[in-house]
Amino acid sequence: MSHKVVIPIGPYHPLQEEPEFFRLYVEGEKVVDIDIVIGYMHRGIEELSEHKHYDQVAFLVERICGICSTSHPFAYVNAVEDLGKIQVPERALYIRTIIAELERIHSHLLWLGLAGHFIGYNTVWMWAWRYREPVLDLFETISGNRNHYAMMKVGGVRRDIRDEDIPIIRKTLDELTSATEMFKGAVMDDPVIQWRLKGVGILTRQQALEWSAVGPTARASGINIDVRRDDPYGAYDRVKWNVIIQKEGDIFAKTVVRILELFESISIIRQCLDAMPKGPIDADVQEIPPGEGIGRVEAPRGECFHYVRSDGTNRPVRHKIRAPSYMNVATNKVAAPGGTISDAALTLAAVDPCYCCTERTAVIERPSEKKIMNGWDLIEKSRQKTKHFLITRGK
Amino acid sequence: MSIKINILTKSLWAYHAATSPCNNCDIEILDVFTPRHDVERFGIVLAGSVRHADVLVVTGVPNFKTKERLKKLYAQAARPCFVVAVGGCACGRIMFRDSYNSPCAVDEVIPVDVYIPGCPPKPEAIIAGIVKLIDKIKGKK
Numbered sequence: 001m002s003h004k005v006v007i008p009i010g011p012y013h014p015l016q017e018e019p020e021f022f023r024l025y026v027e028g029e030k031v032v033d034i035d036i037v038i039g040y041m042h043r044g045i046e047e048l049s050e051h052k053h054y055d056q057v058a059f060l061v062e063r064i065c066g067i068c069s070t071s072h073p074f075a076y077v078n079a080v081e082d083l084g085k086i087q088v089p090e091r092a093l094y095i096r097t098i099i100a101e102l103e104r105i106h107s108h109l110l111w112l113g114l115a116g117h118f119i120g121y122n123t124v125w126m127w128a129w130r131y132r133e134p135v136l137d138l139f140e141t142i143s144g145n146r147n148h149y150a151m152m153k154v155g156g157v158r159r160d161i162r163d164e165d166i167p168i169i170r171k172t173l174d175e176l177t178s179a180t181e182m183f184k185g186a187v188m189d190d191p192v193i194q195w196r197l198k199g200v201g202i203l204t205r206q207q208a209l210e211w212s213a214v215g216p217t218a219r220a221s222g223i224n225i226d227v228r229r230d231d232p233y234g235a236y237d238r239v240k241w242n243v244i245i246q247k248e249g250d251i252f253a254k255t256v257v258r259i260l261e262l263f264e265s266i267s268i269i270r271q272c273l274d275a276m277p278k279g280p281i282d283a284d285v286q287e288i289p290p291g292e293g294i295g296r297v298e299a300p301r302g303e304c305f306h307y308v309r310s311d312g313t314n315r316p317v318r319h320k321i322r323a324p325s326y327m328n329v330a331t332n333k334v335a336a337p338g339g340t341i342s343d344a345a346l347t348l349a350a351v352d353p354c355y356c357c358t359e360r361t362a363v364i365e366r367p368s369e370k371k372i373m374n375g376w377d378l379i380e381k382s383r384q385k386t387k388h389f390l391i392t393r394g395k
Numbered sequence: 396m397s398i399k400i401n402i403l404t405k406s407l408w409a410y411h412a413a414t415s416p417c418n419n420c421d422i423e424i425l426d427v428f429t430p431r432h433d434v435e436r437f438g439i440v441l442a443g444s445v446r447h448a449d450v451l452v453v454t455g456v457p458n459f460k461t462k463e464r465l466k467k468l469y470a471q472a473a474r475p476c477f478v479v480a481v482g483g484c485a486c487g488r489i490m491f492r493d494s495y496n497s498p499c500a501v502d503e504v505i506p507v508d509v510y511i512p513g514c515p516p517k518p519e520a521i522i523a524g525i526v527k528l529i530d531k532i533k534g535k536k
């Protein structure tokens with residue numbers, strides 16, 4: 001006889017970085033369904049953005065997410081530039097691309113580490129995060145901050161990459177290449193990791209299409225999709241690179257996609273450093289005309305979409321944000337059932353969910369009109385009735 | 396200072412509660428435990444439950460949903476429980492002050508012992524903050 005048990009995970013749980021709440025419905029060891037309750041990370045950014053002027057919004061959207069903290073401003077400036085038909089100087093496009101790819105490297109290494117942590121391989125975690133540090137140092141060299149680089153600005157970038165920094169970047173990239181080679185061997189050839197990840201949490205190509213998965217989650221299921229190639233922005237149409245695709249759709253495939261993307265990112269940055277022209281880094285932006293614009297960026301987790309509408313004043317009247325995790329988190333609904341409880345946690349983490357990106361709306365439930373009566377209320381009611389009789393019949 | 400509190404400072408266990416941050420402070424807190432900074436050398440460990448922790452590390456601006464949870468977490472913690480607010484959000488709500496979903500700052504919900512400002516604070520700053528906390532526990536100024 002089957003007996004359904006509900007396992008609650010969260011909202012505060014050692015497994016999770018961020019507060020979110022999962023309900024796993026299990027029969028024995030098998031997960032049969034899953035429910036996701038979010039809303040712990042909602043900060044009302046879309047509404048806040050409608051009260052800030054165009055330059056301030058770039059800082060605000062940066063704080064949507066700390067891991068893809070250049071993807072959101074990048075998509076936002078793309079949207080405003082689309083709206084205002086602003087020509088961005090060539091050098092700024094290259095700098096933007098370099099920053100975005102460095103971010104992809106640090107984000108994928110971060111995920112790799114956390115995935116290792118989840119399967120109980122803390123060595124992988126420590127290693128991955130150790131090799132992530134030099135990337136953060138690069139950010140500090142270029143922008144002055146380890147995260148939240150504040151590089152994007154409508155019409156260009158805020159800071160230039162100085163000539164004396166380029167050898168440092170190249171040296172770090174060389175070290176990263178050998179570290180990634182080592183990682184590729186250590187993770188992809190390790191029998192234990194293969195046992196744990198292969199055939200687990202499978203998202204088939206059909207399911208990925210139905211649930212509109214994006215980014216590495218979709219690419220690991222054999223869908224050939226990448227905004228960088230499909231709708232080039234920045235300097236992506238000026239460099240050569242490959243879209244990494246795997247067929248299997250399991251967690252191992254997702255890991256492989258991310259590791260191989262590290263090499264592509266390193267190659268893109270190298271090409272950008274070679275091809276980067278001299279010149280100004282920002283355009284002179286005067287007025288934002290009325291109209292609407294969209295910006296799309298391939299964030300480390302998938303397509304990040306921003307829509308901005310202007311009425312000619314200095315603030316957006318509407319700013320809509322759709323983060324990649326919004327699509328990817330939902331795929332857990334088909335990827336997690338069928339697996340065991342011990343795999344469920346891993347499956348949930350495999351899409352690299354980012355809840356602070358996802359939570360753009362809050363639904364507020366008004367308390368219903370129901371009122372619970374206590375003894376005093378009843379006595380009060382009874383007295384009222386007596387009073388009523390006294391008035392109506394007593395005469 | 397009691398012996399118990401003196402022993403406590405030798406190995407602080409931290410529990411990390413994210414009340415609607417942008418994740419960056421959380422990542423920097425985890426970074427403090429990874430090889431470059433490695434505070435496990437000093438006996439500082441991340442605890443899995445707030446019931447095992449001596450320090451509650453809070454990041455982010457509490458919203459209507461997490462505010463209540465934060466109160467509950469603090470109530471569940473074993474005493475003494477010290478609270479560290481990490482990041483500009485937790486210290487002063489920075490740009491989320493005007494948000495409709497940000498009713499109060501962390502220190503209006505639970506008492507905070509040490510504030511570590513920054514967006515995000517560097518791992519070095521977080522370590523410096525923890526050192527300040529230990530000094531405070533020991534009664535030094």
Ligand code: SF4
Pocket residue numbers: 063066416417418419420454455481482483484485513514515516
């Ligand atoms: S202080 Fe800055 S980095 Fe930290 S959670 Fe807030 S916005 Fe993110």
